[in-house]
Amino acid sequence: MNKTLFLCVLVVSALQRSHASHAGCTLRADGPCFYTIACAAPATFRPALDCSAVDPYITLHIKQSAGHNITANHFTSEFDSFVRILSAIGNDWHYLQNNAFSNFKNVLYMDLSENHIVSLGAAFRGLEQMDSLNLSRNHIETIKPGVLQFSANKSRLYMLDLSYNQLTHLSEDSFVNVNNNLRSLYLQGNKLNTLGDHFFAKFKHLNYLNLCCSNMGSLRMTFKYLPSLKELNLSYNNLKKVDISKVKSLETIDLSHNDFEEIYFENFKGLPIVKVDLSFNKLKKLYVEDSAMASNASRPLVKLYLNNNDISYVDETFFNVFSYIAILNLSYNNIVEFKADTFRYVNVLKILIVSNNPKLRLADDISKELAQTFIIGKFPPSQIRKRMFT
Numbered sequence: 281m282n283k284t285l286f287l288c289v290l291v292v293s294a295l296q297r298s299h300a301s302h303a304g305c306t307l308r309a310d311g312p313c314f315y316t317i318a319c320a321a322p323a324t325f326r327p328a329l330d331c332s333a334v335d336p337y338i339t340l341h342i343k344q345s346a347g348h349n350i351t352a353n354h355f356t357s358e359f360d361s362f363v364r365i366l367s368a369i370g371n372d373w374h375y376l377q378n379n380a381f382s383n384f385k386n387v388l389y390m391d392l393s394e395n396h397i398v399s400l401g402a403a404f405r406g407l408e409q410m411d412s413l414n415l416s417r418n419h420i421e422t423i424k425p426g427v428l429q430f431s432a433n434k435s436r437l438y439m440l441d442l443s444y445n446q447l448t449h450l451s452e453d454s455f456v457n458v459n460n461n462l463r464s465l466y467l468q469g470n471k472l473n474t475l476g477d478h479f480f481a482k483f484k485h486l487n488y489l490n491l492c493c494s495n496m497g498s499l500r501m502t503f504k505y506l507p508s509l510k511e512l513n514l515s516y517n518n519l520k521k522v523d524i525s526k527v528k529s530l531e532t533i534d535l536s537h538n539d540f541e542e543i544y545f546e547n548f549k550g551l552p553i554v555k556v557d558l559s560f561n562k563l564k565k566l567y568v569e570d571s572a573m574a575s576n577a578s579r580p581l582v583k584l585y586l587n588n589n590d591i592s593y594v595d596e597t598f599f600n601v602f603s604y605i606a607i608l609n610l611s612y613n614n615i616v617e618f619k620a621d622t623f624r625y626v627n628v629l630k631i632l633i634v635s636n637n638p639k640l641r642l643a644d645d646i647s648k649e650l651a652q653t654f655i656i657g658k659f660p661p662s663q664i665r666k667r668m669f670t
């Protein structure tokens with residue numbers, strides 16, 4: 281090779297290298313064939329990956345990239361098919377056009393939270409392996425049909441986080457490609473005033489659903505299509521009614537910070553409930569109308585939070601449903617007394633919290649009924665005496 285030409289090539293490649301460092305990319309080896317790359321513009325970076333036997337496994341962090349309008353194949357790089365985790369948090373991206381990320385065809389997990397995304401096209405086409413997508417804390421107003429289409433085959437996606445966006449309504453059509461496999465769906469912090477029953481018709485495997493903090497005044501749904509749902513979070517809405525009787529796998533439900541004045545506790549019958557949070561509502565009485573319907577309802581030990589309501593009366597029928605109970609929090613209510621026999625259907629009650637019921641007096645026969653219970657907040661007279669003399 282001609283000497284001058286050789287020098288030229290050297291100079292050019294040196295220039296390219298310095299260009300790469302201008303783009304601010306860093307490469308870190310985390311272990312054999314595991315790398316982390318961080319920069320604003322990966323397309324300009326040509327890393328020397330010292331890895332021949334297997335494909336490198338790359339975690340790519342895109343930072344401080346102000347693309348505004350990210351168009352098709354924007355992020356073409358030398359290593360994009362080796363990117364398994366793409367974490368792009370806090371960038372200034374407003375529009376993600378169709379195929380924006382289609383180069384990362386082997387990506388498994390994408391975190392695109394906090395990127396000021398306003399409008400979302402079908403940016404993820406061809407990402408057949410993708411199993412988790414985080415789009416939390418953007419400004420997305422709508423999910424158009426096709427946006428959540430990752431591959432022609434059935435989607436592998438099991439986690440989708442759309443929380444804290446500006447979604448006002450969701451259409452079934454937008455989720456047809458992902459509902460078959462989805463396990464966790466985060467929708468909290470949007471403006472979904474209401475959701476219809478049919479929206480969830482195909483989410484057969486969904487076991488976690490968060491609809492917290494979404495201004496919901498009514499739910500026109502019975503959750504009847506969610507056979508695998510174990511955890512449901514409906515806290516911080518304006519709900520007065522909810523029907524969960526058909527959510528046959530339900531274990532945990534958060535209904536705190538709503539407007540419930542009454543709950544039809546019979547609904548909990550037969551559900552494998554372990555935790556119910558109804559704190560910060562407007563409940564006045566705890567009772568079950570149809571005790572035959574409700575008897576033997578709860579099996580597992582239950583944690584039940586009823587603190588910060590306006591409860592003045594607890595009826596014995598209530599414990600037909602919750603007879604096996606680990607923790608019952610009744611603090612910050614208006615209970616004056618428990619009638620004799622209130623707890624007669626209680627098989628297990630480990631901890632009862634009754635603090636901050638200013639007028640409450642606990643009778644001695646209640647402490648006999650609850651001999652095995654640790655009571656926090658008030659002592660019946662006999663226990664107070666015992667405590668004074670021991």
Ligand SMILES: *[C@@H]1O[C@H](CO)[C@@H](O)[C@H](O)[C@H]1NC(C)=O
Pocket residue numbers: 349350351375377
């Ligand atoms: C973004 O870029 C695409 C392709 O160049 C163009 O068609 C579209 O109008 C742009 N959008 C905005 C909001 O600038």
Ligand SMILES: *[C@@H]1O[C@H](CO)[C@@H](O)[C@H](O)[C@H]1NC(C)=O
Pocket residue numbers: 369391393394414415416417439441466
């Ligand atoms: C999604 O990203 C947000 C913001 O970065 C984070 O708080 C949240 O935990 C992530 N969601 C999941 C399910 O990991």
Ligand SMILES: *[C@@H]1O[C@H](CO)[C@@H](O)[C@H](O)[C@H]1NC(C)=O
Pocket residue numbers: 408409433
């Ligand atoms: C998708 O389907 C095609 C054709 O049936 C198949 O060749 C390919 O391996 C599938 N891809 C995945 C990720 O399952």
Ligand SMILES: *[C@@H]1O[C@H](CO)[C@@H](O)[C@H](O)[C@H]1NC(C)=O
Pocket residue numbers: 468490492493513514515533534557
């Ligand atoms: C319900 O969701 C809100 C917001 O994400 C969270 O603060 C709360 O802890 C969740 N409740 C449960 C029981 O996880």
Ligand SMILES: *[C@@H]1O[C@H](CO)[C@@H](O)[C@H](O)[C@H]1NC(C)=O
Pocket residue numbers: 575576
């Ligand atoms: C409740 O369970 C007990 C013990 O398993 C049983 O003897 C009783 O008949 C049941 N009651 C009803 C109404 O099913």
Ligand SMILES: *[C@@H]1O[C@H](CO)[C@@H](O)[C@H](O)[C@H]1NC(C)=O
Pocket residue numbers: 587588607609610611612633
């Ligand atoms: C019961 O509720 C009160 C009032 O909100 C709270 O301070 C306390 O931590 C709760 N206790 C338990 C064990 O949940």
